[in-house]
Amino acid sequence: MNPHAGIPSLKPATSEIFASRKHILDLDDFTPSEIQLVLDNTVAMQEVIRRSVRKVPALRGRTIVTLFHEPSTRTRVSFEQAGKILSADVINISNSASSVKKGESLYNTALTIQAMQADIIVVRHPHSGSPNFLARHLSSSIINAGDGYHAHPSQALLDLYTIQSHFGGIKNRKVVIVGDILYSRVARSNLWGLTKMGAKVVLCSPPTLIPPDFINGFPKNHPFASVSITHNLSEAVKDADVIMALRLQAERQSRGRLPSLREYSKLYGINAEILKLANKDVLVMHPGPMNEGVEIDTEIAHGPHSVIQEQVTNGVAVRMALLYAVASANGGDK
Amino acid sequence: MKDKVLIKGARVVCPANGIDSKMDVLLERGRIKDTRVNIEVPKDTTTINASGLVLTPGFIDLHCHLREPGFEYKETVASGSAAAAKGGFTTICAMPNTNPVTDNATSIQSLLDKAEGQPARILPIGSATKNSAGKELTEMAEMVEAGAVGFSDDGNPIASDILMRHALEYSSVLGVPIIDHCEVPSLFTNGQINEGWVASRLGLQGIPAAAEEQMVNRNIALAKLTGGWVHLAHISTKESVESIRKAKELGIKITAEATPHHLTLTEEAILHGTGSGGIFKPLTEEAYNTMAKVNPPLRTDVDVEALVDGLADGTIDIIATDHAPHAVVEKLCPMQEAAFGISNLETALASALSLVHNKKLSLNRMIESLTSSPALLLENSNHKIGQLTKGFSADVTLFDLNGDWNVDASQFVSKGKNSPLHGQKLKGKVVLTIYKGQIVYSELKKDLVSK
Numbered sequence A: 001m002n003p004h005a006g007i008p009s010l011k012p013a014t015s016e017i018f019a020s021r022k023h024i025l026d027l028d029d030f031t032p033s034e035i036q037l038v039l040d041n042t043v044a045m046q047e048v049i050r051r052s053v054r055k056v057p058a059l060r061g062r063t064i065v066t067l068f069h070e071p072s073t074r075t076r077v078s079f080e081q082a083g084k085i086l087s088a089d090v091i092n093i094s095n096s097a098s099s100v101k102k103g104e105s106l107y108n109t110a111l112t113i114q115a116m117q118a119d120i121i122v123v124r125h126p127h128s129g130s131p132n133f134l135a136r137h138l139s140s141s142i143i144n145a146g147d148g149y150h151a152h153p154s155q156a157l158l159d160l161y162t163i164q165s166h167f168g169g170i171k172n173r174k175v176v177i178v179g180d181i182l183y184s185r186v187a188r189s190n191l192w193g194l195t196k197m198g199a200k201v202v203l204c205s206p207p208t209l210i211p212p213d214f215i216n217g218f219p220k221n222h223p224f225a226s227v228s229i230t231h232n233l234s235e236a237v238k239d240a241d242v243i244m245a246l247r248l249q250a251e252r253q254s255r256g257r258l259p260s261l262r263e264y265s266k267l268y269g270i271n272a273e274i275l276k277l278a279n280k281d282v283l284v285m286h287p288g289p290m291n292e293g294v295e296i297d298t299e300i301a302h303g304p305h306s307v308i309q310e311q312v313t314n315g316v317a318v319r320m321a322l323l324y325a326v327a328s329a330n331g332g333d334k
Numbered sequence B: 001m002k003d004k005v006l007i008k009g010a011r012v013v014c015p016a017n018g019i020d021s022k023m024d025v026l027l028e029r030g031r032i033k034d035t036r037v038n039i040e041v042p043k044d045t046t047t048i049n050a051s052g053l054v055l056t057p058g059f060i061d062l063h064c065h066l067r068e069p070g071f072e073y074k075e076t077v078a079s080g081s082a083a084a085a086k087g088g089f090t091t092i093c094a095m096p097n098t099n100p101v102t103d104n105a106t107s108i109q110s111l112l113d114k115a116e117g118q119p120a121r122i123l124p125i126g127s128a129t130k131n132s133a134g135k136e137l138t139e140m141a142e143m144v145e146a147g148a149v150g151f152s153d154d155g156n157p158i159a160s161d162i163l164m165r166h167a168l169e170y171s172s173v174l175g176v177p178i179i180d181h182c183e184v185p186s187l188f189t190n191g192q193i194n195e196g197w198v199a200s201r202l203g204l205q206g207i208p209a210a211a212e213e214q215m216v217n218r219n220i221a222l223a224k225l226t227g228g229w230v231h232l233a234h235i236s237t238k239e240s241v242e243s244i245r246k247a248k249e250l251g252i253k254i255t256a257e258a259t260p261h262h263l264t265l266t267e268e269a270i271l272h273g274t275g276s277g278g279i280f281k282p283l284t285e286e287a288y289n290t291m292a293k294v295n296p297p298l299r300t301d302v303d304v305e306a307l308v309d310g311l312a313d314g315t316i317d318i319i320a321t322d323h324a325p326h327a328v329v330e331k332l333c334p335m336q337e338a339a340f341g342i343s344n345l346e347t348a349l350a351s352a353l354s355l356v357h358n359k360k361l362s363l364n365r366m367i368e369s370l371t372s373s374p375a376l377l378l379e380n381s382n383h384k385i386g387q388l389t390k391g392f393s394a395d396v397t398l399f400d401l402n403g404d405w406n407v408d409a410s411q412f413v414s415k416g417k418n419s420p421l422h423g424q425k426l427k428g429k430v431v432l433t434i435y436k437g438q439i440v441y442s443e444l445k446k447d448l449v450s451k
Helices: A032-050 A075-086 A104-113 A130-137 A151-167 A187-196 A233-237 A261-268 A272-277 A307-330 B076-084 B107-116 B140-146 B161-171 B197-202 B209-226 B238-249 B258-264 B267-273 B275-280 B299-311 B347-359 B363-370 B372-377
Strands: A063-068 A089-094 A120-125 A141-147 A174-178 A200-204 A228-230 A242-245 A283-285 B004-014 B018-026 B031-036 B046-047 B054-057 B061-062 B089-094 B121-122 B178-180 B230-233 B252-259 B397-404 B425-435 B438-442
Touching: A032 A151, A032 A187, A032 A307, A063 A075, A063 A104, A075 A089, A075 A120, A075 A141, A075 A151, A075 A307, A104 A120, A104 A130, A120 A130, A120 A307, A130 A141, A141 A151, A141 B230, A141 B252, A151 A187, A151 A283, A151 A307, A174 A187, A174 A233, A200 A233, A233 A272, A242 B161, A283 A307, B004 B031, B004 B397, B004 B438, B031 B258, B054 B363, B061 B076, B061 B347, B061 B363, B061 B372, B076 B089, B076 B107, B076 B425, B076 B438, B089 B397, B089 B425, B107 B121, B107 B140, B161 B178, B161 B209, B197 B267, B209 B230, B209 B238, B209 B252, B238 B252, B238 B299, B252 B299, B258 B299, B299 B363, B347 B363, B347 B397, B347 B425, B363 B372
Parallel strands: A063 A089, A063 A120, A120 A141, A174 A200, A174 A242, A200 A228, A242 A283, B004 B046, B004 B054, B061 B089, B089 B121, B178 B230, B230 B252
Antiparallel strands: B004 B018, B018 B031, B054 B397, B397 B425, B425 B438
């Protein structure tokens, strides 16, 4: 494989950066320079996306299988599109239309996919750790496209990219993540990514929706030591550069974690009043899908501070950079 | 095999008789005949040279799962008993969570029929409620008559306070315990592992220590109220140990067990491969080790320490294995789909001995917690086990205190290969097990046995 196939500004993986990376399971094992490489290559990929003919031969002859055990629109489609722009053969498998319906185990489904010579398996699964499990047992590269409430590294990278593209960098930017931290894989991967890149992170949630070991803050030697935690949104968003709202699932109410969506919205919803407390050029982000009127007001979701659509567009370029990195780290020409 | 066996020159440890010294043990017609220094070899005797080895009464496990009937793909009475023999256990108590549930005298008898001819004594534990559904009591008196040695809805706690009260009242005249798996169901909420930083790190639902502690405290209160006997299964937290200690000081009839895994492993075993760097280290593909998924979950260093202290001072009466064999596919899956449990019979001794080697527990107390202490809990069933006293069953275990071995779960005779210790080097290995005077397991060199 020509390492720059069709994309002149692409940076190759080096022996220090990415070259030995087989899987992308979370951002916890990324170095800041690895993250930076992905972000830099995302710029190169954006250039490809803007061309009139959106096709480069970088991954020609490679097979990517997306194995989605959970409903998804943007993540699956953007991995598929990313693969196709890079000329890989992309095969999509979803649980509703596969032998999973017949009760096949994840292990056996994955073995079958591997037997069909998949180079990269992009997996989405409701159970935390499924990608780690597959990485342990298969020889294909595994990219985690969201597992339970463990990790969603490609989402975190596209969030980092979106922040960087607006502010020119991430370091020292104040990023407030608001909502259901407890069940959010997006928040968890972002915690790793943002802290590694030097952002000032504030988590803001009701006390029932934060991991129990987070609630008293982090000890000095903890990887998240710089992260602060509050249950008061007005306090949290003061001077914020970025407000990231998380999806709130209605079942949190029925399970007794919240009295009502109404009260949640009142205390933790992103609205015009709240934005006034943040920096004037604050970015409003949301990983989608949104519950407008619950965690975010419609006028904000579609207002001038919102970069939610941009996140989706950036998602394709980030995933191109990730697929390219994994493919080039694993052997070049076959 | 002759009906006399003389084992010469072992370090004999029999806590019930206060023995820990080099002597000989003579077995005759399935009974202990003599235990003293320099027994002369009688005629027609199999003689075993056990010099350098430790000889103890056969181990007794108050808590194991044999899976038959209903789950023979996980374990059978035969494979479970063979695993017991290999692990040095000569008596094992089978939990009733089979299908159908062991909840009447007929099913107790059926298990005892299957136990006939096996290499270990199998004592049935009956279900405390019909079908372990927690609604109505079982016919406990009839089951005791048939051979039941205790009652439990194991796997399920007896959630109803009033039913637990009545179970304790009803069984109080039978001389056997109600064994409770302590866990408040509404706090369990589909939990996978201990609630703490590991669960948080892995994005798994935690099971808080309070789920156990609240039910331990309830059981203590009900034991006090009724005068009934509660035996607390597989205790896992520091607060539980403290509650039990306090209850015992007050004279409440409470006994408790701890498993080899709760005494030696922490929740970090789930991170398998990530190692001692804990939260600082990235997870690898080795994380989410389903082999360490067990209920109650592995807890923290602080809990392990409290359990070991509790075992040492007798707050925790016994070591019980909670041997829970599962088929390969039940662990070869993501964490949330994996079965709870550890195949334990074949590694229990080495795990327990690690506490002795690390000087946290005396050898005497460790042996006691596997022999005479569980025998005491089974006392009313009149089996004469757990000590090397003349007339007691000739159940004997010989082990090499310092023998190193590598755990290869694929070599387990149990059908359950599910062990978090797979691949680890352990110290201490059973080399001979004698049940009712018969050698049921041996890896002794042939020249040490003369016939």
